[in-house]
Amino acid sequence: MSSPTPPAPLSVAQCRSVDRLCLEEYGLPGAVLMENAARGCAELLWSLTGGAPGPVAIVCGKGNNGGDGFALARHLAIRGVNVHLFAPFPEPPTEDDEPGEAAMNARVARRMGLPWTDWTAMNEADLTAALSEAAAAGWLVDALLGTGPSGPPREPMPIAVRAIDASRMNADVLAIDVPTGFDADSGEPFDPDCCVRADHTATFVAPKTGFAANWAANWTGPVSVIDIGAPPAAITAVR
Numbered sequence: 001m002s003s004p005t006p007p008a009p010l011s012v013a014q015c016r017s018v019d020r021l022c023l024e025e026y027g028l029p030g031a032v033l034m035e036n037a038a039r040g041c042a043e044l045l046w047s048l049t050g051g052a053p054g055p056v057a058i059v060c061g062k063g064n065n066g067g068d069g070f071a072l073a074r075h076l077a078i079r080g081v082n083v084h085l086f087a088p089f090p091e092p093p094t095e096d097d098e099p100g101e102a103a104m105n106a107r108v109a110r111r112m113g114l115p116w117t118d119w120t121a122m123n124e125a126d127l128t129a130a131l132s133e134a135a136a137a138g139w140l141v142d143a144l145l146g147t148g149p150s151g152p153p154r155e156p157m158p159i160a161v162r163a164i165d166a167s168r169m170n171a172d173v174l175a176i177d178v179p180t181g182f183d184a185d186s187g188e189p190f191d192p193d194c195c196v197r198a199d200h201t202a203t204f205v206a207p208k209t210g211f212a213a214n215w216a217a218n219w220t221g222p223v224s225v226i227d228i229g230a231p232p233a234a235i236t237a238v239r
């Protein structure tokens, strides 16, 4: 659900503290926050499109930002949307190898039989063509990297960032939490040659501090804040 009155901005460190407090002080696990995040993104796509969105291609990384993308794919498929996952592996890791919520959501999406392509096995031109086709006249979702990185995207991310950018003429780009490659504290890309340029950003809990910077909107587009169920006191505690 989008927040009616967006809360005041938070730094990346503060956002991470909110997530930690949810778990450690309230016993609210990351999987619940991720579920709310993904469902909120599905609802946002409905409201941005003014109804059911066209085809949606979701490009996922291996961290929790990617986990949001895998969970979003499930919520869109439930609603009958034509969704195609571009995953960072041919098969998700097993529960023994990776018990976290991101891998769990990848396994669920895989077992649902959703269209699935390992983008790390593709070159830039083939990935661009595949994304343009899968998202044609619909949405391309950037779930590669969120608040995790503290520097420019490393291999193999740059290929996917450039392929998303090259597909923008065929689809609108929704960034999950933060456009990949964007420094949400400074409000500038870590490297302007390797940053997703979003048509819209769905960010969690609160706008990030850097979103108010000059030119930040060139990278984020308009920003919607998604309430992921964090207790208000966990948010005020980090300010």
Ligand SMILES: NC(=O)C1=CN([C@@H]2O[C@H](COP(=O)(O)OP(=O)(O)OC[C@H]3O[C@@H](n4cnc5c(N)ncnc54)[C@H](O)[C@@H]3O)[C@@H](O)[C@H]2O)[C@@H](O)CC1
Pocket: 019, 029, 030, 031, 033, 034, 035, 037, 061, 062, 063, 064, 065, 066, 067, 068, 144, 145, 146, 147, 148, 149, 150, 151, 152, 153, 154, 155, 157, 176, 177, 178, 204, 228
């Ligand atoms: N409980 C939580 O922590 C929640 C997290 N959420 C999502 O999780 C995101 C943060 O997740 P993570 O902390 O896992 O971070 P990310 O998913 O942003 O990035 C971590 C992944 O990227 C890799 N990585 C780190 N720096 C890199 C770089 N410079 N280049 C390439 N790869 C790099 C890491 O090896 C790891 O696989 C948020 O932005 C949000 O989307 C949401 O699901 C809400 C709840």
Ligand SMILES: [K+]
Pocket: 065, 142, 143, 144, 145, 146, 175, 176, 177, 178, 179, 180
């Ligand atoms: K992202």
